[in-house]
Amino acid sequence: xxxxxxxxxxxxxxxxxxxxxxxxxxxxxxxxxxxxxxxxxxxxxxxxxxxxxxxxxxxxxxxxxxxxxxxxxxxxxxxxxxxxxxxxxxxxxxxxxxxxxxxxxxxxxxxxxxxxxxxxxxxxxxxxxxxxxxxxxxxxxxxxxxxxxxxxxxxxxxxxxxxxxxxxxxxxxxxxxxxxxxxxxxxxxxxxxxxxxxxxxxxxxxxxxxxxxxxxxxxxxxxxxxxxxxxxxxxxxxxxxxxxxxxxxxxxxxxxxxxxxxxxxxxxxxxxxxxxxxxxxxxxxxxxxxxxxxxxxxxxxxxxxxxxxxxxxxxxxxxxxxxxxxxxxxxxxxxxxxxxxxxxxxxxxxxxxxxxxxxxxxxxxxxxxxxxxxxxxxxxxxxxxxxxxxxxxxxxxxxxxxxxxxxxxxxxxxxxxxxxxxxxxxxxxxxxxxxxxxxxxxxxxxxxxxxxxxxxxxxxxxxxxxxxxxxxxxxxxxxxxxxxxxxxxxxxxxxxxxxxxxxxxxxxxxxxxxxxxxxxxxxxxxxxxxxxxxxxxxxxxxxxxxxxxxxxxxxxxxxxxxxxxxxxxxxxxxxxxxxxxxxxxxxxxxxxxxxxxxxxxxxxxxxxxxxxxxxxxxxxxxxxxxxxxxxxxxxxxxxxxxxxxxxxxxxxxxxxxxxxxxxxxxxxxxxxxxxxxxxxxxxxxxxxxxxxxxxxxxxxxxxxxxxxxxxxxxxxxxxxxxxxxxxxxxxxxxxxxxxxxxxxxxxxxxxxxxxxxxxxxxxxxxxxxxxxxxxxxxxxxxxxxxxxxxxxxxxxxxxxxxxxxxxxxxxxxxxxxxxxxx
Numbered sequence: 044x045x046x047x048x049x050x051x052x053x054x055x056x057x058x059x060x061x062x063x064x065x066x067x068x069x070x071x072x073x074x075x076x077x078x079x080x081x082x083x084x085x086x087x088x089x090x091x092x093x094x095x096x097x098x099x100x101x102x103x104x105x106x107x108x109x110x111x112x113x114x115x116x117x118x119x120x121x122x123x124x125x126x127x128x129x130x131x132x133x134x135x136x137x138x139x140x141x142x143x144x145x146x147x148x149x150x151x152x153x154x155x156x157x158x159x160x161x162x163x164x165x166x167x168x169x170x171x172x173x174x175x176x177x178x179x180x181x182x183x184x185x186x187x188x189x190x191x192x193x194x195x196x197x198x199x200x201x202x203x204x205x206x207x208x209x210x211x212x213x214x215x216x217x218x219x220x221x222x223x224x225x226x227x228x229x230x231x232x233x234x235x236x237x238x239x240x241x242x243x244x245x246x247x248x249x250x251x252x253x254x255x256x257x258x259x260x261x262x263x264x265x266x267x268x269x270x271x272x273x274x275x276x277x278x279x280x281x282x283x284x285x286x287x288x289x290x291x292x293x294x295x296x297x298x299x300x301x302x303x304x305x306x307x308x309x310x311x312x313x314x315x316x317x318x319x320x321x322x323x324x325x326x327x328x329x330x331x332x333x334x335x336x337x338x339x340x341x342x343x344x345x346x347x348x349x350x351x352x353x354x355x356x357x358x359x360x361x362x363x364x365x366x367x368x369x370x371x372x373x374x375x376x377x378x379x380x381x382x383x384x385x386x387x388x389x390x391x392x393x394x395x396x397x398x399x400x401x402x403x404x405x406x407x408x409x410x411x412x413x414x415x416x417x418x419x420x421x422x423x424x425x426x427x428x429x430x431x432x433x434x435x436x437x438x439x440x441x442x443x444x445x446x447x448x449x450x451x452x453x454x455x456x457x458x459x460x461x462x463x464x465x466x467x468x469x470x471x472x473x474x475x476x477x478x479x480x481x482x483x484x485x486x487x488x489x490x491x492x493x494x495x496x497x498x499x500x501x502x503x504x505x506x507x508x509x510x511x512x513x514x515x516x517x518x519x520x521x522x523x524x525x526x527x528x529x530x531x532x533x534x535x536x537x538x539x540x541x542x543x544x545x546x547x548x549x550x551x552x553x554x555x556x557x558x559x560x561x562x563x564x565x566x567x568x569x570x571x572x573x574x575x576x577x578x579x580x581x582x583x584x585x586x587x588x589x590x591x592x593x594x595x596x597x598x599x600x601x602x603x604x605x606x607x608x609x610x611x612x613x614x615x616x617x618x619x620x621x622x623x624x625x626x627x628x629x630x631x632x633x634x635x636x637x638x639x640x641x642x643x644x645x646x647x648x649x650x651x652x653x654x655x656x657x658x659x660x661x662x663x664x665x666x667x668x669x670x671x672x673x674x675x676x677x678x679x680x681x682x683x684x685x686x687x688x689x690x691x692x693x694x695x696x697x698x699x700x701x702x703x704x705x706x707x708x709x710x711x712x713x714x715x716x717x718x719x720x721x722x723x724x725x726x727x728x729x730x731x732x733x734x735x736x737x738x739x740x741x742x743x744x745x746x747x748x749x750x751x752x753x754x755x756x757x758x759x760x761x762x763x764x765x766x767x768x769x770x771x772x773x774x775x776x777x778x779x780x781x782x783x784x785x786x787x788x789x790x791x792x793x794x795x796x797x798x799x800x801x802x803x804x805x806x807x808x809x810x811x812x813x814x815x816x817x818x819x820x821x822x823x824x825x826x827x828x829x830x831x832x833x834x835x836x837x838x839x840x841x842x843x844x845x846x847x848x849x850x851x852x853x854x855x856x857x858x859x860x861x862x863x864x865x
Contacts, residue, residue: 045069046143048085048110048125054142055135060116061125063109071195072108073136073188075099076552077396078435080108087112087136089188094518094553096132100124112136133187140191140222147197151204152343153225153258155216155251157234159336160185160207165364165385166340167205169486170357171347175203176418181390182367185209190219196389200418208254212240216253227346228255229339230263232332239735248272257283262342264335265291288346290315290338299342304334313338322351325359337361362486368397370545370863372499375476378403379497382483383490386414388427394483395435397865400552401545402479403572406438410466410493412484413444425450432456441466441473443488463488470496504745504778504830505860508541510549512738516724517553519736520707529698529717531557531579532724535565536853539725541741544572545863546724551576559719563587566596579624579658582634588612592621597657601626601634603643613653622657627685629661629678629701641685645692658698658717659686667705667729675706679713705729727838727848734838742832743855747774747797747824750817759814760806764790772818774802776828779811783854784830787844789813796829797822 049065051057068085075096080086086108088096100117104124112127112135120126129135144151152167154160161183168179178201180193185207193206208219233248241247249272255261257280263269273287291297292304302321303314311326311334326337337358344354365384373379380401382394391414398407409432414424425447432440432454440457442448443466448459458473460466475497482497484490521530532555534543547558547569558578560566566578567590583591583598585608591598592612600606600623613621625644628635636644648656661682665671682701690697699715704723706713708730722728726740752772759765759773776795780786789808794801795815802815815828831837837848844851 048127051085051127051139055112055127055129055138057112057127057129057135059125060121060128062122063125065125066110068110071136071139071192073192074396075103076400078399079392079396079431080106081434082107082109084108085110085112087132088114089132089136090114136191137187137218137222140194141224143197144194144222144224147199147201147204149202149204150226151206151223152227152229153220153223153254154205154207154229154231155209155254156229156231157247159231159332159339160209162333162336162364163229163231163339164205164207166336166361167343169361170340170344171203172415176201177203177205178389178418179205179387180207181387181393183207183209187215187218190222193389194222198418200420210240210250213246213250216250217256220254220256223254225254225258226260227343228258228261229343230255230261230269231339232264232335233269244268245272249276252276255285256280258285259283260286260288260346262288262339262346263290264339265289265294265297288342290342299338299345301338315341317345324355327359327361367864368394370401371494372860373475373480373497374499376404377475377477377497378479379494380479380481381491381494382481383494384484384486386412386483386485386488388414388419388424391428391483392431394481395431395437398479398481399435401548401863403544404477404479405573406478407436408439408441408475408478408480409437410441410443410480410482410484410490411447412442412463412488412490413446415485421446421450425453429453429455438478443484443490463490463493466493467496499860504743504782505862506541506855507742507744507832508545508861508863509738509740509742510545510863510865512726512740513546513549513724514553515738516726516740517550517555517720520704520718520720520723523707523711524718525711525714527716528714529556529700531555531559531700531717531719533559533719533721534569535559535561535581539722539849539852541725541852541861544569544574545861547572547574547576556717563591563594563596566591567594570594570596577622585609592616592618597622597624599624599626599634599660601628601636603636603640603647606644606647610647610651610653618653620655621653623654624658624660625656625689625697627659627661627682629681629685630674631662631664631678633662635661636685638681638685641688645689648693656689656693656695656697658700659689660699660719661686661701663701663703663706663710666703666709672709675710679710708733722849725852727852739833739836741837741852743778743830743859744832745776745778745828745830747817747822747826747828748777748812749775750822750824751775758806760789761809762807764807765805765814770818771816772820773805774815774817774822774828776813776815776830777811778830778859779809779813781810782856782859783851784808784813785844785846785851785854788840792843793840794835796834797826801834802828 046068047065048068052059070084072080072084072086073089097117110125112132114132116126154164168177178197184193206223210216289297290299292301300316301313305312306329309329311329313324315322326334369381371379380398440454442457443460443463445461448461451457451459482490482494532550534547558576561582563580566580579597581599588609626635628637663675663678666675686699698717700717702713702718704721707718726737728734753767755767755769757767786808789804791803794803797820800820802817805814805816837851840851841848
């Protein structure tokens with residue numbers, strides 16, 4: 044990309060304000076965190092309900108960015124940069140992407156549907172890449188923002204594009220169609236995703252079909268509803284001749300009729316009829332979703348007139364697609380970012396931004412294979428890669444492959460290995476220690492072996508944490524706040540069992556005002572991890588006061604004894620205005636100053652310059668229970684009275700906060716200056732009507748260790764608490780009460796999910812294992828098992844066990860590996 048910044052004025056209908064000379068733009072950015080932002084960046088300041096990128100513009104100017112697309116110019120910035128002022132920056136980004144797309148005239152494949160878009164896209168990239176220089180959507184960049192960013196990555200040397208489009212409601216696809224302008228359309232499986240955004244299934248299909256408004260060919264699986272929608276769609280756009288290229292398992296009128304399907308050894312053999320001829324094809328998967336996705340790819344290959352031998356040879360090499368970037372614990376206190384299945388220039392830029400946002404250690408290492416399908420010459424490509432590495436301040440680069448080895452002189456800090464095996468042989472000598480490592484490799488390099496070697500070895504039970512869901516839930520609750528109300532987020536108890544440091548880093552990106560922990564050691568751990576946000580310690584012990592001061596944590600003070608103890612140490616250290624937080628007891632009767640102790644508190648603090656009352660807080664006892672809302676209102680009234688007295692008599696202006704998660708939703712008039720978000724961040728609400736707006740954060744997974752069949756009359760587990768009434772198939776799962784699974788969840792009270800089917804837990808939950816009944820499930824050793832997540836939810840488990848979701852979540856042992864992903 045090389046576009047004059049002032050040439051864009053008419054493209055996006057902008058008003059130019061600025062004093063800088065026009066520059067050639069070679070990078071588009073919406074992420075203020077990115078270290079790739081520079082003098083040739085055009086930054087689109089996107090503004091939504093919960094976030095406003097205009098707030099970051101002064102910092103970006105300091106970092107050298109000179110050109111911005113904005114809805115307004117921040118104060119004192121007019122003379123410091125160039126601004127293209129528009130009515131809506133997202134619309135401007137989409138208009139620019141549409142303009143940029145029209146500069147290129149090669150074929151574009153556009154995909155939409157409910158399921159399978161990303162997998163079909165990645166498989167098509169693999170199948171067609173020997174013959175085309177392909178540009179495609181990175182990862183799942185298929186949204187109103189992701190699509191334009193994907194299309195902007197096109198360059199002059201590409202000759203095929205593959206872009207996916209995802210929508211969640213009506214009136215969205217028309218915008219994406221103008222950006223992608225596909226020549227070949229693929230409608231993947233239609234499922235229940237985003238059903239809430241549409242009146243019915245027909246409306247959802249009609250909206251998705253708008254991607255193909257000017258598309259000459261549409262590939263799809265025949266069924267009655269889709270056929271009906273397509274008939275109406277084609278009639279509506281008769282001015283555009285088009286071909287409907289269909290396939291089916293049941294309808295012989297389809298262009299490709301799959302007349303036989305047989306599963307053997309985890310492979311699926313199909314026989315299909317096309318143009319009155321029969322052909323055989325082996326697909327290296329047995330699950331129905333993968334088979335359907337592979338058949339969609341087959342139709343593309345047929346449309347491109349590939350011969351049957353080439354089709355078979357390539358499809359039999361298809362592989363499971365890693366859908367996301369994952370953060371894993373590594374050896375020697377390293378952190379591993381696993382991106383071991385693709386290597387192209389655009390996805391490298393995204394992975395480096397992710398590395399910066401998730402770095403656990405100051406030192407950053409990138410292990411990089413040869414890069415394919417960049418659209419650049421090797422000379423230009425590796426020059427760009429070297430510049431990218433330098434701008435991201437990577438401490439060490441390890442290049443693996445013959446091509447990157449040939450251009451090693453372009454990098455200032457690279458270690459070269461011609462092959463993966465040579466790197467593996469030398470891995471001990473490379474001394475990986477206290478660093479964050481991005482493993483980024485093309486599929487053919489099999490870098491998953493490198494990830495396995497660098498990964499900390501734990502058992503096969505993992506708790507997957509969806510960082511995007513954390514962001515979604517945070518923004519949901521933030522949208523409920525009045526302007527200028529601050530947000531404290533609770534990350535105590537290891538982030539409610541989800542992982543404190545990683546979540547704190549994400550919250551730091553979201554610019555929360557405070558983090559809350561229970562004890563000093565939790566706050567110290569976050570500070571040692573590089574967290575710079577202010578951290579409040581809610582339950583400080585007097586013995587921890589020296590450490591609290593040393594690490595610049597902020598203690599909650601809830602008693603005269605505690606206050607005097609802290610003041611004594613503060614005076615010894617000659618502190619001045621050290622921030623403390625005063626806890627008032629308004630009826631919880633757990634911790635805090637009661638009304639009869641308030642005068643002594645005031646007398647102690649009056650005229651004291653050693654400490655500063657940063658905030659005054661209390662805690663609601665029943666904000667989630669409508670039966671006790673009168674009590675909540677009494678608490679709020681008492682808090683108003685006592686905190687106002689403190690403010691008046693001490694002549695201070697502290698932050699005031701009393702609302703917890705359920706309080707944010709149920710008592711909006713009591714937001715004061717700050718609220719405290721806890722369990723809601725992790726996707727749990729006590730209000731069922733609100734729960735549907737939150738996303739699941741944690742999914743606890745394991746695998747099947749062993750499968751056996753027992754005869755009627757045999758028992759399972761300690762105490763013979765399960766007796767088989769008939770021949771029964773039993774699977775053993777390597778997770779037990781030492782991992783946090785309550786023993787009460789056993790004996791057919793609880794269940795796990797295998798192959799989307801419930802499997803009841805039989806017998807007692809053991810320390811390290813549990814057993815489930817899989818008689819009706821086609822499963823084998825090594826298959827994945829969901830312990831909790833979307834089903835069963837932690838809410839369902841808590842109800843069955845007569846406890847609360849907090850207990851379920853915080854009980855998961857730290858021996859269970861946490862895997863963070865986006």
